[in-house]
Amino acid sequence: xxxxxLAEESSLSDDFLGQLISVGxxxxxxxxxxxxNAKTIGPIVETIQASLLTFFPRERIAIINADGGxxxxxxxxxxxxAIGDTRSGSKMYALRTLHSxxxxxxxxxAGGMALRTILAAAELLRAKACVVISPESTQMTTDWLAALxxxxxxxxxxLVLPTYRRHRFDGIxxxxxxxxxxxxxxxxxxxxxxxxEFSFSGRLGSQFLAQNxxxxxxxxxxxxIQFTLAAIAGGYRICQSFLGAREHVERRSADLVPAxxxxxxxxxxxxxxxxxxxxxxxxxxxxPTTGAEQEFTLEPLRINRKRLRDMFSTGVAELExxxxxxxxxxxxxxxxxxxxxxxxxxxxxxELWVKTVYEFAVAYHKSxxxxxxxxxxxxxxxxxxxxxxxxxxxxxxxxxxxxxxxGLCLEFERMKPxxxxxxxxxx
Amino acid sequence: MREMIISELxxxxxxxxxxxxxxxxxxxxxxxxGLVGWIVAYFFRxxxxxxxxxxxxxxxxxSAGASQLLSKAALPSxxxxxxxxxxxxxxxxxxxxxxxxxxxxxxxxxxxxxxxFLPRLFVALLxxxxxxxxxxxxxxxxxxxxxxxxxxxxRLLSVAIRTIIxxxxxxxxxxxxxxxxxxxxxxxGIAFGAVMLGLAIAFGMGGQDLAKRFLExxxxxxxxDDGKEDELSPL
Numbered sequence: 001x002x003x004x005x006l007a008e009e010s011s012l013s014d015d016f017l018g019q020l021i022s023v024g025x026x027x028x029x030x031x032x033x034x035x036x037n038a039k040t041i042g043p044i045v046e047t048i049q050a051s052l053l054t055f056f057p058r059e060r061i062a063i064i065n066a067d068g069g070x071x072x073x074x075x076x077x078x079x080x081x082a083i084g085d086t087r088s089g090s091k092m093y094a095l096r097t098l099h100s101x102x103x104x105x106x107x108x109x110a111g112g113m114a115l116r117t118i119l120a121a122a123e124l125l126r127a128k129a130c131v132v133i134s135p136e137s138t139q140m141t142t143d144w145l146a147a148l149x150x151x152x153x154x155x156x157x158x159l160v161l162p163t164y165r166r167h168r169f170d171g172i173x174x175x176x177x178x179x180x181x182x183x184x185x186x187x188x189x190x191x192x193x194x195x196x197e198f199s200f201s202g203r204l205g206s207q208f209l210a211q212n213x214x215x216x217x218x219x220x221x222x223x224x225i226q227f228t229l230a231a232i233a234g235g236y237r238i239c240q241s242f243l244g245a246r247e248h249v250e251r252r253s254a255d256l257v258p259a260x261x262x263x264x265x266x267x268x269x270x271x272x273x274x275x276x277x278x279x280x281x282x283x284x285x286x287x288p289t290t291g292a293e294q295e296f297t298l299e300p301l302r303i304n305r306k307r308l309r310d311m312f313s314t315g316v317a318e319l320e321x322x323x324x325x326x327x328x329x330x331x332x333x334x335x336x337x338x339x340x341x342x343x344x345x346x347x348x349x350x351e352l353w354v355k356t357v358y359e360f361a362v363a364y365h366k367s368x369x370x371x372x373x374x375x376x377x378x379x380x381x382x383x384x385x386x387x388x389x390x391x392x393x394x395x396x397x398x399x400x401x402x403x404x405x406x407g408l409c410l411e412f413e414r415m416k417p418x419x420x421x422x423x424x425x426x427x
Numbered sequence: 428m429r430e431m432i433i434s435e436l437x438x439x440x441x442x443x444x445x446x447x448x449x450x451x452x453x454x455x456x457x458x459x460x461g462l463v464g465w466i467v468a469y470f471f472r473x474x475x476x477x478x479x480x481x482x483x484x485x486x487x488x489x490s491a492g493a494s495q496l497l498s499k500a501a502l503p504s505x506x507x508x509x510x511x512x513x514x515x516x517x518x519x520x521x522x523x524x525x526x527x528x529x530x531x532x533x534x535x536x537x538x539x540x541x542x543x544f545l546p547r548l549f550v551a552l553l554x555x556x557x558x559x560x561x562x563x564x565x566x567x568x569x570x571x572x573x574x575x576x577x578x579x580x581x582r583l584l585s586v587a588i589r590t591i592i593x594x595x596x597x598x599x600x601x602x603x604x605x606x607x608x609x610x611x612x613x614x615x616g617i618a619f620g621a622v623m624l625g626l627a628i629a630f631g632m633g634g635q636d637l638a639k640r641f642l643e644x645x646x647x648x649x650x651x652d653d654g655k656e657d658e659l660s661p662l
Contacts, residue, residue, distance in 0.1 A: 169660075171660060172660070172661055173662055174661075174662060194662060255661065256575070256661050260661075262662075263662065314574065315575075318573075318581050318582055319570065319571070319574055321567075321570075322567060322571065368486070369567065370564065370568075373567055376571040376572070376575060377571060379575050380574060380575070382661075
């Protein structure tokens with residue numbers, strides 16, 4: 001295929017295509033999506049290089065940086081991260097050439113477009129295994145790449161997702177909604193369906209690249225979880241690898257709605273096209289996991305619980321007209337009842353939370369109002385659930401936290417028939 | 428004298444008979460056109476109702492907030508209302524066509540005006556519906572954004588946005604149908620100006636601190652502690 005023809009058929013720039021063609025074929029492709037990550041990217045790329053030289057010295061490798069219009073010189077840092085510097089202090093030598101290429105896929109960041117660029121490059125280079133690394137993973141060690149790539153490279157898995165050692169209150173949206181609901185609906189116990197570090201086989205990458213329409217909406221909202229869900233729907237071999245500690249990232253309350261869009265929005269929208277796949281499934285199955293499934297740390301965190309509780313109560317009172325369109329009358333009445341309770345007696349029970357989430361999923365499916373408004377309306381309710389989770393686990397051990405999450409997962413599984421009844425309009 | 432009276436009577440009778448004979452077929456045509464018009468209008472009504480039910484127009488109207496307005500005014504559903512409206516417009520159109528056959532002086536011009544007015548009426552109704560849809564969407568978007576950003580009085584903000592859009596839409600509708608154009612324009616200008624001035628004064632007098640906090644949080648780094656959920660990370 002000529003370069004001109006490739007450029008015609010591809011969304012990649014001519015310059016980037018030219019660089020890829022000069023690389024030829026590779027065994028492993030490392031994708032690093034970035035946007036203004038100059039502070040962290042240098043050490044991460046060096047760790048990636050050190051890891052590749054240590055564990056995959058015989059493989060043909062390319063590091064692809066898909067940049068969303070950085071203005072702080074991130075791209076230059078990736079390309080110029082000197083492999084020599086990494087080698088100088090040790091005795092690591094690459095037997096094959098290691099290429100580093102950076103491309104700007106757009107002038108503004110879009111996670112979906114970054115992944116698409118990496119997938120397109122992987123397909124063009126016929127990579128056998130690909131790994132995506134977050135530019136914010138400052139705690140990354142050289143073992144991460146090996147843990148993520150080996151199952152693909154040596155054991156023919158198609159998707160390797162990470163598990164981490166996290167703070168017990170970190171990733172609270174994942175532990176209270178995304179993981180339990182994905183598990184109950186699709187029947188697989190995937191701890192991190194929304195992963196920022198993951199690896200995949202070339203065939204899964206090509207399949208997702210061809211399947212996904214890559215609309216503007218897709219480019220914005222949670223392509224990472226869509227990738228996981230596509231692998232589940234396609235029946236690909238999935239496993240998990242324990243990577244170690246994941247550093248706690250400070251968030252602001254304004255980050256919640258985008259996080260809901262990226263994860264819950266993508267999960268809800270996957271339900272309709274995959275209905276025939278998930279509707280007959282009951283219970284859930286574990287998936288092969290290397291290392292621990294999940295670990296929790298217990299160091300104290302200062303969390304403003306009162307603010308969470310207040311935002312829940314205000315939301316329930318102010319958004320009543322919106323909730324009337326989304327929730328059933330008994331669920332809304334129960335939410336209004338608990339919103340009136342004082343802090344000591346407040347409890348957003350598992351059953352009520354599961355009912356709420358399932359009713360939101362059905363409202364999303366039926367588009368009773370704008371789908372984005374449905375996702376936004378979930379934010380204050382999630383804060384109420386987060387408050388209860390914090391209160392129930394504030395003195396708990398790591399085991400207690402794990403057991404509570406497991407209990408919530410079982411509640412999601414137990415109430416799946418409720419989701420199906422609502423979905424088909426029988427309730 | 429007697430013969431004269433009888434002759435005049437006979438003449439008047441003949442004239443009346445001639446006039447009646449002249450008008451009777453037209454009245455029959457009017458009745459037939461009216462009947463056919465009723466059947467056609469009824470067919471339109473049934474067809475439109477089926478189409479609107481198929482495309483779930485009531486749901487759209489509900490999300491636009493139009494259904495709530497209709498139920499408050501004790502009116503039927505949006506689908507029913509629109510089908511009835513089309514029925515009456517179609518039937519009235521047929522009746523006016525039939526009336527034009529009567530050849531009443533001056534009526535032709537009025538009928539022509541009615542038919543010229545119909546497209547404007549439809550456009551006005553379309554503007555009203557789309558306007559209500561926009562008002563519902565944007566007021567809900569403002570409500571959700573305000574609640575999630577912990578802004579004070581989110582419902583007031585939402586109602587204000589809804590009211591401004593509805594006032595704007597109504598002024599467009601009245602302008603389109605040509606009802607009191609100047610009055611509506613002036614009234615809209617005064618109402619809109621008053622609302623904006625009121626908001627500006629209210630924000631200036633009462634929202635100084637809020638504006639200060641907002642601008643500080645936006646432009647001064649390290650001063651946005653209010654927005655922090657104290658290190659609670661959702662992902």
